[in-house]
Each structure stands twice: as C-alpha cells, then as structure tokens.
Amino acid sequence: MAARPTKKPAAPGRTASRSVGRGGADLRRRLLDAARRQLVQHGYVHLTMRRVAARVGVTATAIYLHFKDKDDLIHALIDEGMEALQLALEASDERAAPPRARLEGLCRAMIEFGVSNPEYYEIMFLLHPQRMSRYPTDKYRRARHNLERFADAVDPFVKKGDPLMATHALWCLLHGIISLRLAGRLDSSLDPDEFTDEAVTRGLRMLGA
Amino acid sequence: MAARPTKKPAAPGRTASRSVGRGGADLRRRLLDAARRQLVQHGYVHLTMRRVAARVGVTATAIYLHFKDKDDLIHALIDEGMEALQLALEASDERAAPPRARLEGLCRAMIEFGVSNPEYYEIMFLLHPQRMSRYPTDKYRRARHNLERFADAVDPFVKKGDPLMATHALWCLLHGIISLRLAGRLDSSLDPDEFTDEAVTRGLRMLGA
Amino acid sequence: MAARPTKKPAAPGRTASRSVGRGGADLRRRLLDAARRQLVQHGYVHLTMRRVAARVGVTATAIYLHFKDKDDLIHALIDEGMEALQLALEASDERAAPPRARLEGLCRAMIEFGVSNPEYYEIMFLLHPQRMSRYPTDKYRRARHNLERFADAVDPFVKKGDPLMATHALWCLLHGIISLRLAGRLDSSLDPDEFTDEAVTRGLRMLGA
Amino acid sequence: MAARPTKKPAAPGRTASRSVGRGGADLRRRLLDAARRQLVQHGYVHLTMRRVAARVGVTATAIYLHFKDKDDLIHALIDEGMEALQLALEASDERAAPPRARLEGLCRAMIEFGVSNPEYYEIMFLLHPQRMSRYPTDKYRRARHNLERFADAVDPFVKKGDPLMATHALWCLLHGIISLRLAGRLDSSLDPDEFTDEAVTRGLRMLGA
DNA sequence: CATGAATGAGCTTTCATTCAT
DNA sequence: CATGAATGAAAGCTCATTCAT
Numbered sequence: 001m002a003a004r005p006t007k008k009p010a011a012p013g014r015t016a017s018r019s020v021g022r023g024g025a026d027l028r029r030r031l032l033d034a035a036r037r038q039l040v041q042h043g044y045v046h047l048t049m050r051r052v053a054a055r056v057g058v059t060a061t062a063i064y065l066h067f068k069d070k071d072d073l074i075h076a077l078i079d080e081g082m083e084a085l086q087l088a089l090e091a092s093d094e095r096a097a098p099p100r101a102r103l104e105g106l107c108r109a110m111i112e113f114g115v116s117n118p119e120y121y122e123i124m125f126l127l128h129p130q131r132m133s134r135y136p137t138d139k140y141r142r143a144r145h146n147l148e149r150f151a152d153a154v155d156p157f158v159k160k161g162d163p164l165m166a167t168h169a170l171w172c173l174l175h176g177i178i179s180l181r182l183a184g185r186l187d188s189s190l191d192p193d194e195f196t197d198e199a200v201t202r203g204l205r206m207l208g209a
Numbered sequence: 210m211a212a213r214p215t216k217k218p219a220a221p222g223r224t225a226s227r228s229v230g231r232g233g234a235d236l237r238r239r240l241l242d243a244a245r246r247q248l249v250q251h252g253y254v255h256l257t258m259r260r261v262a263a264r265v266g267v268t269a270t271a272i273y274l275h276f277k278d279k280d281d282l283i284h285a286l287i288d289e290g291m292e293a294l295q296l297a298l299e300a301s302d303e304r305a306a307p308p309r310a311r312l313e314g315l316c317r318a319m320i321e322f323g324v325s326n327p328e329y330y331e332i333m334f335l336l337h338p339q340r341m342s343r344y345p346t347d348k349y350r351r352a353r354h355n356l357e358r359f360a361d362a363v364d365p366f367v368k369k370g371d372p373l374m375a376t377h378a379l380w381c382l383l384h385g386i387i388s389l390r391l392a393g394r395l396d397s398s399l400d401p402d403e404f405t406d407e408a409v410t411r412g413l414r415m416l417g418a
Numbered sequence: 419m420a421a422r423p424t425k426k427p428a429a430p431g432r433t434a435s436r437s438v439g440r441g442g443a444d445l446r447r448r449l450l451d452a453a454r455r456q457l458v459q460h461g462y463v464h465l466t467m468r469r470v471a472a473r474v475g476v477t478a479t480a481i482y483l484h485f486k487d488k489d490d491l492i493h494a495l496i497d498e499g500m501e502a503l504q505l506a507l508e509a510s511d512e513r514a515a516p517p518r519a520r521l522e523g524l525c526r527a528m529i530e531f532g533v534s535n536p537e538y539y540e541i542m543f544l545l546h547p548q549r550m551s552r553y554p555t556d557k558y559r560r561a562r563h564n565l566e567r568f569a570d571a572v573d574p575f576v577k578k579g580d581p582l583m584a585t586h587a588l589w590c591l592l593h594g595i596i597s598l599r600l601a602g603r604l605d606s607s608l609d610p611d612e613f614t615d616e617a618v619t620r621g622l623r624m625l626g627a
Numbered sequence: 628m629a630a631r632p633t634k635k636p637a638a639p640g641r642t643a644s645r646s647v648g649r650g651g652a653d654l655r656r657r658l659l660d661a662a663r664r665q666l667v668q669h670g671y672v673h674l675t676m677r678r679v680a681a682r683v684g685v686t687a688t689a690i691y692l693h694f695k696d697k698d699d700l701i702h703a704l705i706d707e708g709m710e711a712l713q714l715a716l717e718a719s720d721e722r723a724a725p726p727r728a729r730l731e732g733l734c735r736a737m738i739e740f741g742v743s744n745p746e747y748y749e750i751m752f753l754l755h756p757q758r759m760s761r762y763p764t765d766k767y768r769r770a771r772h773n774l775e776r777f778a779d780a781v782d783p784f785v786k787k788g789d790p791l792m793a794t795h796a797l798w799c800l801l802h803g804i805i806s807l808r809l810a811g812r813l814d815s816s817l818d819p820d821e822f823t824d825e826a827v828t829r830g831l832r833m834l835g836a
Numbered sequence: 837c838a839t840g841a842a843t844g845a846g847c848t849t850t851c852a853t854t855c856a857t
Numbered sequence: 858c859a860t861g862a863a864t865g866a867a868a869g870c871t872c873a874t875t876c877a878t
Contacts (some may be wrong), residue, residue, distance in 0.1 A: 483862065543810070591833075
C-alpha cells in the first residue's frame with residue numbers, strides 16, 4: 001500500500017496514506033523513521049533490529065515482513081537519503097539566478113543538508129560500501145545525478161582545465177566541511193556558521209569565481 | 210614507521226625474531242599491526258579481539274597481557290597514527306622553501322599519508338569520538354600540533370581574514386579528498402594522482418596563493 | 419508449592435506438557451527449578467546461565483527471554499523462597515493451640531522448611547546481600563513478616579526482657595540448626611531428627627517456657 | 628606464632644626466618660594474609676589468585692611455588708582459622724572458674740572470634756565442604772577439638788539427657804548468632820552487643836543453668 | 837625463588853534471524 | 858500482518874593454571 005513503493009517510481013514519502021489509525025498501516029515508514037533516529041543517536045553499529053522495532057512498538061520479527069534483513073533496511077535508508085538530498089538541492093537550485101549566486105546557494109544547501117541530516121549523511125557518504133553487504137551500485141546513480149547538478153553550476157566558472165575535476169574538488173571541500181563538523185572535529189573556537197560562510201566563499205574562489 | 214617503542218627500544222617492525230609461539234616478545238607490535246589491518250578491512254565494530262588474536266596466531270586472552278581492553282588497543286593505534294602523521298609532515302616540511310612550495314609540499318604529504326595509511330586515517334579522523342569510549346582528549350593535542358603546522362604554512366597567504374579559518378578550510382578540503390578517496394566515492398573516471406595535483410593547486414588558490 | 423504463578427495460573431510443577439523443544443511455555447518454571455537445583459549443588463557463583471539452560475534443554479539465550487539477567491533470575495528465586503516459607507509457616511501456625519504447642523509447631527515447621535528446601539534456604543539466608551547485586555530491600559519485608567509471626571508466638575513466654583530480643587535469639591538457634599545441618603557440619607553421630615526434637619525443646623526452655 | 632609449617636611438624640616455612648628484608652622470605656605468610664583480607668572484602672568467589680598476588684606485590688605464578696592450587700591456599704587458610712579459634716578459646720578458657728562463668732566466657736569468646744574474624748569464620752563454617760575440592764576430613768578434627776572443649780564446659784549443667792546434644796544445641800545457637808550477624812541479617816534495631824549478652828544468657832538457660 | 841608470556845575454558849550478554857502459530 | 862519462543866554465533870573479558878627461563 002503506497003507508503004514508499006518497494007522500489008521505484010512515483011510517490012515520495014507516503015502518497016495516499018490513509019490508514020494511520022493506530023497499529024498496522026504504514027509500519028514500513030515508521031520503521032524507517034525509527035531506524036534513522038537510532039542511526040544518528042547511537043551510530044550504525046548500535047542500530048539494532050530489536051531497538052528499532054521496540055521504538056515503533058512492534059516485535060523485531062515484524063521488521064522482516066517489510067525488509068529482507070538489516071542490510072535491506074539500511075539500503076532503504078540510503079535510498080531515502082539520496083532522494084532527500086536530491087529534493088533539497090532541487091529546491092534550492094535557482095537556475096535563473098546569476099551563476100555565482102546559484103553555485104553559492106547549492107553549496108549552502110548541501111552543507112545545510114549534511115549538517116541537519118547527519119543520519120542520512122552518515123550512511124550515504126561515510127559508510128564504507130565494502131563494509132555493508134553490497135549496496136547495489138546502480139543505487140549510486142542518484143548520487144551521480146546530484147554531482148551533475150553541481151557540475152552544471154560549476155561549469156561557468158571553469159575557463160581552463162577539466163570542469164569535472166573542478167566540481168570534484170568543490171565536492172571534496174563540501175564533504176570535508178560536513179564530515180568534520182559531524183564528527184565534532186572542527187576546532188571548537190570556530191563559529192560553525194561563520195566558518196561555513198567563509199569556507200563557501202573560499203570554495204568559490206577555488207573555482208576562480 | 211613511527212613504531213611506538215614500548216619495550217624494545219631498537220628495531221621497529223619486528224626485529225629478527227620471526228617467532229610465533231612463545232617468546233615472541235614483540236607480540237604487542239604484531240597485535241597492533243593486525244588490529245590496524247582489521248580496522249580498515251572491517252571497521253571499528255568488527256575489529257574483534259578474537260580475530261586480531263587469531264590473525265597473529267595467539268589466543269584472545271594474550272591480547273589482554275598487552276592492552277587493558279579493546280579501547281586501550283584502539284587508543285594505542287590512534288597514538289601511533291598521530292605520531293606517524295606528525296613524523297610524515299615533519300619530514301616533508303621544508304621550512305626554508307618558498308611559502309608556496311612549502312604549503313604545497315605539506316598538502317601533498319598529508320594526502321599521501323591519508324591515502325597510504327587508511328587504517329590510521331580512519332581511526333584518527335573518521336571515528337566519532339562519542340562512539341568510542343572516551344579517548345583521552347589530551348591525546349588530541351598532537352592532532353592540534355599538526356594543524357598548527359599547517360596554520361604556520363598558510364599564514365603568509367592570508368592577507369585579510371582569519372588565518373585560522375583559512376587553515377581550517379584547507380584542512381577540510383584535504384580531509385574531503387582523502388576520505389572520499391578512501392571510501393571509493395570518487396568518480397572512477399578520475400585519475401587519482403592527476404586529481405590530487407589539481408585539487409592541491411585549487412586548494413592553494415583558495416587561499417589566494 | 420508456592421509456585422509463583424506468572425503466566426499459567428493453574429498447575430504449579432510442570433502441568434502435563436512434558437514438551438522440551440519449542441512450545442514449552444512453562445520454560446520459566448523449569449528454568450527456576452533447574453536454577454534452584456544448581457544453586458544447592460554448586461553454589462551461587464557456579465550457578466551459570468549456560469548450565470541452567472543446558473539442564474533444561476534450551477540455549478542460554480532462551481533464559482533472557484524470561485529473565486533480564488542472572489540477578490533477575492536469582493531474585494525470582496528468592497521471591498519464590500520467601501513466599502514458600504511464608505506459606506509453610508502459615509500452614510502450620512495453629513493460632514488456636516496452646517502457646518507452647520503453637521511455638522513448637524512453628525519451630526519445627528521452620529526447621530523442616532530449611533532442611534527440605536536447601537536451595538531456597540541458602541539464597542534466602544546464607545547469601546550475603548552485599549555480594550549479590552542489590553536485592554531490592556523491600557523484598558525483605560516478607561522476611562520480616564515471618565519473623566513477626568515468630569515474635570507473636572514468642573510473646574506469651576517473655577515475662578521480662580525485650581520480646582524482640584528473645585525472638586531473635588530463638589531465630590538464631592533455628593538458623594544455626596538449619597545451616598549447620600545443611601552444611602553437613604553436625605556431628606555425624608547425632609540422629610538428625612532426635613537432635614531437632616531436643617534442640618527445639620531447649621529452644622523453648624531458652625525462652626522460659 | 629611460627630608461621631604455619633607447610634604441613635606437619637618441623638621446619639616452619641622458612642626455618643630460620645632471617646631474611647624478611649624486603650622481597651622474598653615469608654612470602655607464604657604474606658600471601659595467606661592477603662588472601663584472608665581479600666576473602667572478607669570480596670568474598671570467596673572474588674578471591675582470585677591474581678589479586679592476591681598483586682596485593683602482595685608478586686606475580687600470580689609465584690603463588691604456585693607455595694600452594695598447589697587455589698584450593699590448597701584456601702585449605703591453608705582454614706587450617707589457620709582452626710588454629711586461631713583453638714587459640715582464642717584456649718586463651719579465654721578459665722578452667723578454674725565456676726562452671727557458669729567458664730561456659731559464659733567460652734561462648735563470648737566464640738562469638739567474639741566469629742564476629743572479628745569474618746574471613747576465617749566464613750571459610751571455616753560457611754563454606755560448603757562439598758563445594759571445595761575435598762577438604763581432607765581429618766583437618767576437621769581440630770574443629771572437633773574445639774567442640775569438645777565446649778562439651779567439657781557444658782557437662783556440669785546437663786543433669787539429664789545427652790550432653791553431646793546439649794553442646795550441639797548451644798553450638799547451633801552460637802553459630803546462628805555469628806552467621807546472622809556476619810550476613811547483616813540481624814534486625815538493625817538491635818544493638819549487637821546487647822543482643823549478644825542476652826543471647827548468651829538465654830543460651831545458658833537453655834542448658835538449665 | 838620468581839617472572840613473563842601464554843593458554844583454554846568459561847562466563848554473561850547481545851544480536852540477527854527463523855519458525856510455528 | 859504480526860507475535861512469542863527460540864536459536865546459534867559471536868563478542869568482550871576473567872580466571873586458574875602452566876611452561877620456559
């Protein structure tokens with residue numbers, strides 16, 4: 001029933017979502033939400049099936065009605081994350097704006113996403129793919145899509161040299177900012193927001209803007 | 210290198226004694242090496258005492274002769290890593306060189322270190338401190354020391370603005386480059402070395418060099 | 419008896435269901451019984467979850483479905499014991515009988531209980547409370563209740579002096595008798611029953627009866 | 628006090644016992660002392676070889692030079708305890724005193740011993756013999772000797788009935804008093820010393836005194 | 837007389853997962 | 858659609874004990 005179609009297309013979130021009455025219904029949704037919360041609170045390792053289930057108010061067994069196994073659950077989470085990021089970037093991508101403003105907006109949106117969705121960011125970019133039983137690589141395509149949006153915005157600035165490389169460099173900077181902030185590894189004397197401002201400015205300069 | 214001599218002052222690696230059974234007094238070294246390897250292969254959680262011991266050819270109990278507990282083992286690893294990085298940076302820090310060359314050298318050394326010591330890099334910068342039982346914060350001082358070296362090299366380039374922030378921005382870029390490479394999340398069409406070159410160049414430009 | 423119905427209200431022991439594998443819902447009961455037996459055989463420390471489980475024919479893990487942890491299991495045992503003793507004393511407390519007969523009956527019942535329920539007696543009175551992770555003190559209230567029954571029966575005999583002290587003295591005698599018998603520390607040339615008779619008689623005389 | 632000869636008569640531990648300088652010498656003595664202290668602090672179970680050794684400042688291995696195994700150590704402790712009790716009773720046994728005073732003195736000495744040597748008392752009378760690998764029963768002979776002293780003192784009071792039984796009854800009372808006190812199971816509203824007085828008085832009355 | 841290094845058995849506990857209902 | 862009962866594997870750790878030195 002709707003609630004996040006098992007795999008592909010249309011509806012984001014929950015579509016019709018009529019029955020939320022109390023028990024049954026979109027359990028899948030609630031499981032994912034609980035899992036996401038656990039993820040950020042206790043980290044990947046301590047995301048246990050039992051706890052997720054308990055938080056939602058069902059038995060651990062119930063999870064297996066909706067997900068093949070723990071990895072499947074994580075994969076679904078990654079999917080969601082990818083989609084969420086895509087939406088976030090799309091929403092703040094002002095194609096009509098002047099190139100510099102557009103790119104700056106995208107950068108800020110990216111950082112904003114990472115910082116305010118640490119759970120997603122973690123599984124999307126921090127989890128070593130080798131360490132979770134094979135996340136189907138085609139799923140990463142959506143990730144590439146996001147990168148392409150950046151490439152598109154970066155393009156106007158790159159006169160000489162490979163635009164792809166330039167994009168990647170920017171991407172690295174953004175990733176560095178986000179992940180160090182998430183890990184609490186940024187000097188505590190730095191004001192996070194102020195630093196973000198400066199880092200983005202420098203990021204643009206890096207591209208020659 | 211880096212070794213971290215605790216008992217045997219002399220030879221780092223494993224001396225001559227190739228012994229495995231009793232008598233292998235350099236067991237500590239071998240345990241650390243095995244643990245480091247496990248860490249990068251399976252991650253923090255799945256670095257198990259049993260596996261580490263087995264890989265070295267001893268019982269799990271034997272580990273406890275050299276390390277108080279799992280955390281102690283990890284901490285020792287971090288210590289080693291910190292020292293190794295410090296040495297690596299020190300070795301390639303040509304203070305006498307022109308500012309630009311010096312900074313570029315440091316950046317390259319940093320990336321080189323991260324890429325060729327994934328085990329160390331991971332525990333040093335990717336592990337959430339909250340998630341491993343408190344690593345004595347004073348140990349992080351060495352980390353700050355490394356950052357300060359960068360700050361020192363960055364200084365000449367920053368005419369206006371906070372040099373600390375500039376340094377951190379560069380640090381973020383470097384961290385992004387390393388961690389994405391380690392996670393295999395960099396576009397496969399990119400030549401790693403070439404990209405490193407370009408990224409470093411852009412990094413310098415970011416600072417106004 | 420005493421049973422401690424938690425799930426199945428009816429039959430104590432093990433009902434009809436002799437089942438061992440799945441389905442044996444009275445596993446809790448069987449675990450408690452096994453634990454009790456282990457306790458008297460090997461003592462508190464060597465009462466291991468593994469052994470208890472094995473004796474019953476399940477995995478150690480299964481215990482944790484019924485008891486939070488080892489202490490929880492022990493506590494449940496104490497509870498049962500307290501209840502059993504209370505019932506035993508109540509059953510043989512003939513309030514209507516002449517004071518001497520009543521008190522004598524209680525003494526005999528107490529000894530009888532201790533001697534024929536060594537497992538219970540041990541955890542109830544021989545275990546140092548400091549040495550088992552805090553048994554909720556309110557649970558000891560039932561113990562006091564038993565003592566009060568004795569105090570009530572002792573009262574008529576104590577003309578002068580503190581009845582509480584007299585009761586405790588009697589209690590000490592009874593405890594001494596039971597625990598030395600349980601530990602096999604009573605001279606083997608003594609006939610246990612005969613000795614009990616005499617000791618009780620002397621106990622009453624101790625009170626002035 | 629001779630240091631407790633290893634087994635039988637002649638040479639006590641170290642013979643001349645000259646060197647107590649610092650390290651070596653009467654290690655055996657110090658081990659026993661440490662063990663006894665551990666016993667009372669952490670209980671029988673947590674009396675570990677390692678801890679005992681550490682407390683004394685030697686390796687666990689060193690213990691095995693002086694004791695066959697853990698049981699042997701405990702046995703030695705029991706021996707000491709028996710001897711200590713014997714000495715304590717002997718010291719306070721005023722054979723010349725009037726019967727009542729003599730017996731009362733013995734009772735008090737016994738209680739005093741138990742209460743102030745909980746470590747000894749525990750292993751001597753509270754440890755189930757079945758649970759420690761066979762303590763040579765002949766060692767218990769010394770225990771019997773102590774009992775006989777009581778029997779001797781009790782004798783004058785027993786006009787009718789078996790004096791042995793009477794003695795045992797008294798013994799039970801004393802044991803009850805001591806063990807309940809040690810276990811902290813005596814009503815906290817009772818003043819220990821006062822109670823001891825009363826209990827002893829009643830104990831004598833129990834014998835007809 | 838004593839150590840340092842190591843073992844092997846065992847402990848409690850937790851986890852993902854399954855199966856019958 | 859969901860549960861309750863159970864499993865098997867594994868984890869971190871501790872203990873008594875031994876052996877070579």
